[in-house]
Amino acid sequence: MDSKYILETEHVSKSFGSLEVLKDINLKVKKGEVICIIGPxxxxxxxxxxxxxxxxxxxxxxxxxxxxxxxxxxNDKTVERISK
Incomplete structure (x- = not known):
């Protein structure tokens, strides 16, 4: 499948116990695009x-x-994953 995006994330969340570090992160990166991730x-x-x-x-x-x-x-369980 040819996609215009090299990388996409949808609703990515990450918690360490009760500490929610990432909340509903969405990102689309096109092929050849250069991005920066900045923050405190x-x-x-x-x-x-x-x-x-x-x-x-x-x-x-x-x-x-x-x-x-x-x-x-x-809910911290893998639903689907491609093989390595």
Whole structure:
């Protein structure tokens, strides 16, 4: 499937216990586009990037790579994931 987006996230959330670090994050990055993620210390920038490359497990949301579903999690459980 050819998608105009190289990376998409839909409703990505990440919690550490009762601390909600990422809440309903949506992002679309087009092929060739350069983006910056900025914010104050503790805003969740590194957690978001670590979640995209699977160093952290998201609590819920969807991650798409080149239009294909890479990961879908709900309520801290994997619903669907592509094989490595």
């Amino acid at each position: 210390s503790g805003a969740g920038k590194s957690t978001y990037l670590r979640s995209l490359n699977q160093l952290e497990k998201i609590t819920s949301g969807k991650i798409f790579i080149k239009g294909d579903l890479f990961l879908h999690r709900e």
